[in-house]
Amino acid sequence: MKFARRRHIAALAFVVMLGLGVVTTHSQAQTFTVLYNFTGTPDGYAPYAGLVQDQAGTLYGTTYVGGSGNCFDGCGTVFKVSKTGKETVLYNFAGGSGDGCNPSAELIRDTADNLYGTTQTCGSSNLGTVFKVSKIGKETVLHSFAGGSADGCTPAGGLLRDKAGNLYGATFQCGASGVGTVFRVSKSGNETVLHSFAGAPSDGSVPFFTSLLMDTKGNLYGVTYEGGASDNGVVYKLSKTGTLTLLYSFAGETSDGCFPNGNLATDNKGNLYGVTRECGPSGEGIVWKLGKKGTETVLHNFAGGSSDGAYPWAGVVLDAKGNFYGDTNEGGASGDGTVYELNGKGTLTLLHSFAFSDGETPQGGVIRDATGNLYGTGTYGGSGCGVEGCGTVWKLAP
Numbered sequence: 001m002k003f004a005r006r007r008h009i010a011a012l013a014f015v016v017m018l019g020l021g022v023v024t025t026h027s028q029a030q031t032f033t034v035l036y037n038f039t040g041t042p043d044g045y046a047p048y049a050g051l052v053q054d055q056a057g058t059l060y061g062t063t064y065v066g067g068s069g070n071c072f073d074g075c076g077t078v079f080k081v082s083k084t085g086k087e088t089v090l091y092n093f094a095g096g097s098g099d100g101c102n103p104s105a106e107l108i109r110d111t112a113d114n115l116y117g118t119t120q121t122c123g124s125s126n127l128g129t130v131f132k133v134s135k136i137g138k139e140t141v142l143h144s145f146a147g148g149s150a151d152g153c154t155p156a157g158g159l160l161r162d163k164a165g166n167l168y169g170a171t172f173q174c175g176a177s178g179v180g181t182v183f184r185v186s187k188s189g190n191e192t193v194l195h196s197f198a199g200a201p202s203d204g205s206v207p208f209f210t211s212l213l214m215d216t217k218g219n220l221y222g223v224t225y226e227g228g229a230s231d232n233g234v235v236y237k238l239s240k241t242g243t244l245t246l247l248y249s250f251a252g253e254t255s256d257g258c259f260p261n262g263n264l265a266t267d268n269k270g271n272l273y274g275v276t277r278e279c280g281p282s283g284e285g286i287v288w289k290l291g292k293k294g295t296e297t298v299l300h301n302f303a304g305g306s307s308d309g310a311y312p313w314a315g316v317v318l319d320a321k322g323n324f325y326g327d328t329n330e331g332g333a334s335g336d337g338t339v340y341e342l343n344g345k346g347t348l349t350l351l352h353s354f355a356f357s358d359g360e361t362p363q364g365g366v367i368r369d370a371t372g373n374l375y376g377t378g379t380y381g382g383s384g385c386g387v388e389g390c391g392t393v394w395k396l397a398p
């Protein structure tokens with residue numbers, strides 16, 4: 001089957017339009033392994049999202065298209081990949097009014113091994129869904145977004161689950177001003193819009209390809225791709241009572257990042273960490289830190305080329321020593337994206353440069369296990385689907 005790759009990029013990325021210097025080193029001895037090459041039908045194509053891992057080491061994720069659903073190129077899948085690289089499709093999205101289509105965000109797990117996620121489209125209004133998939137592959141649509149001023153639509157990011165089983169997430173369209181919402185879905189499927197974004201200059205706009213964090217008091221933290229004082233995106237806090245506070249507005253241009261997306265990370269001091277898609281001195285994005293008092297520090301300016309990454313879609317993960325790990329959509333030896341490590345002194349090490357044969361243009365983030373192995377997806381590339389490549393699941397061992 002031949003797939004329309006450019007159309008899928010446009011579907012996800014239509015809204016796409018500084019501190020320490022660039023210091024990079026080349027990787028130490030690393031072992032990169034392609035665990036699985038997607039083939040389109042019936043197993044999925046274009047894993048936009050990152051992965052989640054269970055205690056046995058099995059990896060779970062989604063593909064944006066492919067599978068056997070009743071959509072052009074397939075409606076997408078939920079899959080698992082074992083430690084030995086055996087892939088199983090847990091669920092094929094069917095599309096139409098009764099099911100979701102086109103999942104683009106990572107999954108989360110509960111203690112019973114149920115998986116939860118979002119789809120960008122389809123459902124009763126073709127505006128996306130929140131879903132649950134059991135460990136035996138039974139799917140339940142928990143909410144179909146209705147759009148308009150009273151509801152959000154087209155969620156591109158993943159979910160957060162609290163101790164009571166409520167799910168939280170964001171949509172990047174619809175709501176009162178048409179530029180996205182923060183929502184909660186209860187265990188029984190009742191949805192509540194917690195905030196409708198209003199846009200620049202006093203609010204965020206378009207929370208795109210991002211998930212939320214929650215602190216011990218129940219406050220939510222996130223980023224929006226646009227909005228804020230310069231309309232270059234914001235970091236925000238949403239209280240339990242629904243009060244939204246802009247913690248930081250990105251300035252853009254060469255002095256700061258712009259268009260933050262991906263997931264946030266936090267340390268034990270309450271500092272927040274993330275990436276912006278663009279701006280900085282080279283215009284190719286940054287890694288940033290935001291202190292509890294709202295002071296931003298640019299930890300790395302991406303420069304692209306063979307020795308650095310460029311245009312990060314996903315956020316970063318931290319280890320116990322304060323090192324950061326992530327991937328970039330472009331840059332590296334072949335220009336197909338990178339996996340990197342950034343230490344606390346601002347030195348970036350390229351751990352891997354993608355070369356199409358092992359995946360390319362990663363958009364989902366990385367995860368790290370207890371022994372330091374990194375796992376992720378290549379959105380395209382690999383040995384499946386001929387010249388375009390249907391994407392990969394990979395492992396990088398220290």
